[in-house]
Amino acid sequence: MDNLSKKYLRPRKIPSTACSGCGLGMNHKAVVQAIYDLGLEVEDIVWGTSIGCAGRQTFGTWKGDGFAGTHGRVYAIARGLRLVLPPEKKIILTVGDGDAFGIGLLHLIHSARSNADFTVIVNDNLGYMSTGGQYGWTTPRGSKTDSSPYGMYEQNLMSDGMDVLGVLRNAGATFLARHVSMDGQRAVESIRKGIQNRGFSLIHMVYPCPTNFGSRELGTRDTVKIYNWIKKKAAPLGEEKENTLWATGIYYDASNSRREFSESIHRNIEKIRRTGTI
Amino acid sequence: MAKVVAVTGNEAVANALRQANPDVCAAYPITPQTDIMQRFSGFVADGLVNTELILVESEHSAMSACVGASAGGGRVITATSSQGLALMWEILFIAAGDRLPIVMPLVNRALSAPLNIHGDHSDGMGARDCGWIQLWSENAQEAYDNTLQAFRIAEHMDVRLPVMICLDGFIISHSIERLEYLDDAEATDFVGKYTPLYPLLDVDHPVSYGPLILPDLYMEYKRAQHEVMTKAGKVVLDVAADFAKVTGRNYGLFESYRLDDAEIALVILNSAAGTAKDTVDEFRGKGIRAGLLKPRLFRPFPYREVAEALKSAKAVCVLDRADSFGGFGPMYMEIASAMMLNGAKPLLINKIYGLGGRDFLPEHAELVLSELAEIAKSGAVRTFKEYIGVRE
Numbered sequence: 013m014d015n016l017s018k019k020y021l022r023p024r025k026i027p028s029t030a031c032s033g034c035g036l037g038m039n040h041k042a043v044v045q046a047i048y049d050l051g052l053e054v055e056d057i058v059w060g061t062s063i064g065c066a067g068r069q070t071f072g073t074w075k076g077d078g079f080a081g082t083h084g085r086v087y088a089i090a091r092g093l094r095l096v097l098p099p100e101k102k103i104i105l106t107v108g109d110g111d112a113f114g115i116g117l118l119h120l121i122h123s124a125r126s127n128a129d130f131t132v133i134v135n136d137n138l139g140y141m142s143t144g145g146q147y148g149w150t151t152p153r154g155s156k157t158d159s160s161p162y163g164m165y166e167q168n169l170m171s172d173g174m175d176v177l178g179v180l181r182n183a184g185a186t187f188l189a190r191h192v193s194m195d196g197q198r199a200v201e202s203i204r205k206g207i208q209n210r211g212f213s214l215i216h217m218v219y220p221c222p223t224n225f226g227s228r229e230l231g232t233r234d235t236v237k238i239y240n241w242i243k244k245k246a247a248p249l250g251e252e253k254e255n256t257l258w259a260t261g262i263y264y265d266a267s268n269s270r271r272e273f274s275e276s277i278h279r280n281i282e283k284i285r286r287t288g289t290i
Numbered sequence: 291m292a293k294v295v296a297v298t299g300n301e302a303v304a305n306a307l308r309q310a311n312p313d314v315c316a317a318y319p320i321t322p323q324t325d326i327m328q329r330f331s332g333f334v335a336d337g338l339v340n341t342e343l344i345l346v347e348s349e350h351s352a353m354s355a356c357v358g359a360s361a362g363g364g365r366v367i368t369a370t371s372s373q374g375l376a377l378m379w380e381i382l383f384i385a386a387g388d389r390l391p392i393v394m395p396l397v398n399r400a401l402s403a404p405l406n407i408h409g410d411h412s413d414g415m416g417a418r419d420c421g422w423i424q425l426w427s428e429n430a431q432e433a434y435d436n437t438l439q440a441f442r443i444a445e446h447m448d449v450r451l452p453v454m455i456c457l458d459g460f461i462i463s464h465s466i467e468r469l470e471y472l473d474d475a476e477a478t479d480f481v482g483k484y485t486p487l488y489p490l491l492d493v494d495h496p497v498s499y500g501p502l503i504l505p506d507l508y509m510e511y512k513r514a515q516h517e518v519m520t521k522a523g524k525v526v527l528d529v530a531a532d533f534a535k536v537t538g539r540n541y542g543l544f545e546s547y548r549l550d551d552a553e554i555a556l557v558i559l560n561s562a563a564g565t566a567k568d569t570v571d572e573f574r575g576k577g578i579r580a581g582l583l584k585p586r587l588f589r590p591f592p593y594r595e596v597a598e599a600l601k602s603a604k605a606v607c608v609l610d611r612a613d614s615f616g617g618f619g620p621m622y623m624e625i626a627s628a629m630m631l632n633g634a635k636p637l638l639i640n641k642i643y644g645l646g647g648r649d650f651l652p653e654h655a656e657l658v659l660s661e662l663a664e665i666a667k668s669g670a671v672r673t674f675k676e677y678i679g680v681r682e
Contacts, residue, residue: 146324
């Protein structure tokens with residue numbers, strides 16, 4: 013266990029119960045590194061988790077306050093929490109792609125619309141892997157999964173000119189980035205900026221699942237194969253190639269440009285009470 | 291000819307769904323149910339069924355899609371567990387209120403919080419009042435048989451209500467057991483063809499599903515819903531009689547195990563009933579008149595029949611794998627109501643067991659039966675509601 017884990021994470025939860033070769037730990041580490049780089053302490057952060065691989069592996073790992081939401085509801089819980097937390101306290105949510113972009117998308121959009129101050133790390137293993145490997149809403153078109161044995165043919169949120177980050181940008185998000193888990197320091201920098209934005213931030217982080225995604229799509233659980241498969245399909249923004257699925261880097265940064273959700277409510281209510289008008 | 295196989299509960303149920311060949315299936319994964327929809331989607335992909343499969347973005351959407359497809363005139367299925375059923379809750383009432391004969395296996399699992407993926411009955415019991423018929427299953431064979439019968443019950447013209455088939459998460463869903471399948475032709479013949487009733491696609495006869503009804507008519511509508519539920523019990527028995535003709539396996543509203551002259555009795559659902567039957571046998575071997583009642587049809591609940599079956603018992607323990615915090619367990623409340631109806635007043639105690647997948651062992655049944663024997667002898671009850679197998 014490294015020093016960062018010792019400082020911020022509960023020793024009995026590390027290593028996690030993730031499958032061998034799972035890439036989620038890289039994302040988790042990037043989040044903790046960003047927290048450290050910002051000089052934040054355990055008590056500065058409330059950490060929320062969802063359901064599925066991302067929820068199960070990150071739940072209860074944070075030494076400080078944390079909560080586990082039901083599937084897709086963690087954003088609604090976080091909005092409620094934001095209203096009562098002091099503004100300097102940070103909320104970080106580690107969730108999965110099915111949670112954020114499927115069952116919880118409505119709450120996510122309203123969190124973006126209202127510019128609620130929390131940072132969502134969407135750990136994307138390209139489908140519903142904890143239930144055995146069904147396709148989801150970011151599963152690359154044509155991928156073989158348990159529920160798409162001939163290749164995923166549904167419209168997803170990541171192709172044909174559609175991008176879930178575009179949906180969130182139009183909904184009002186003020187910081188959006190995309191990475192793959194091998195991005196290392198570049199991902200840490202994006203997470204750091206996301207945490208510094210007083211408003212809705214989301215970092216979409218694709219990571220390899222050798223067990224259920226790799227085994228179906230690539231026909232092997234070889235960790236190196238799925239890592240390389242993801243790396244080949246990722247390129248920094250502006251350096252995309254024809255086969256690039258994930259253009260990595262900061263997708264949109266309007267940090268601190270729009271009033272934050274709880275601040276807006278508190279200010280307006282205070283003004284109405286004081287003056288009887290907005 | 292029946293085919294004998296070794297399969298898990300989930301596989302058995304998935305095959306019953308395949309044999310029923312539904313028109314539409316809405317699927318969303320959740321442990322421990324996923325395996326049913328997973329296998330079913332395989333049947334779709336392999337062309338073994340003529341089903342349109344929709345992968346939706348939540349269980350709320352799954353049940354909503356079922357409502358749409360069923361109102362459109364199709365035979366419709368889905369399956370879920372735990373939080374999935376909880377998220378469907380709003381639409382469960384719509385399915386029942388609109389009289390849509392949707393069939394849904396429920397692989398029983400505990401409810402959050404705290405999060406737990408293992409088997410208990412909190413999910414199914416929480417859906418008690420939603421207007422669905424509920425069939426409970428001790429093992430894979432019963433889950434398979436109940437699923438086939440569910441289509442006949444749901445789609446019966448005297449019923450036209452949704453049916454939930456409950457089986458224990460992991461204990462039954464993921465354990466491999468000996469099972470007898472019906473031949474595909476036999477099963478398909480037993481389930482029969484689906485006849486739509488007032489489908490939305492019958493454009494010459496337009497209908498409205500679920501519009502606003504104000505206080506002037508709402509209560510009559512709900513009264514009618516209760517009326518149809520009271521008729522379901524007879525249909526359940528008729529369908530069971532037909533099923534026995536095909537398979538030789540007999541089902542009633544509940545199972546009576548050595549109850550005829552029983553002085554002490556357990557009432558217990560699903561897989562734990564199988565465990566407790568062995569202990570009942572041991573007590574019988576010692577000359578103690580013990581018996582067991584295992585409910586099958588929980589909604590509508592067969593109050594009079596259950597009361598009649600338990601009439602010789604002096605002391606009864608209802609074991610609940612779900613709790614009503616601050617009250618008695620849900621099954622206990624039903625049995626207490628049943629006993630009140632025929633004026634029998636055995637000493638009735640309640641034990642909560644097995645929450646979140648905690649094992650129910652023969653020694654637990656033994657402890658309870660010993661306590662009942664004491665109660666029957668002394669007439670004194672120490673505690674009416676108690677938790678067993680728990681650290682306190």
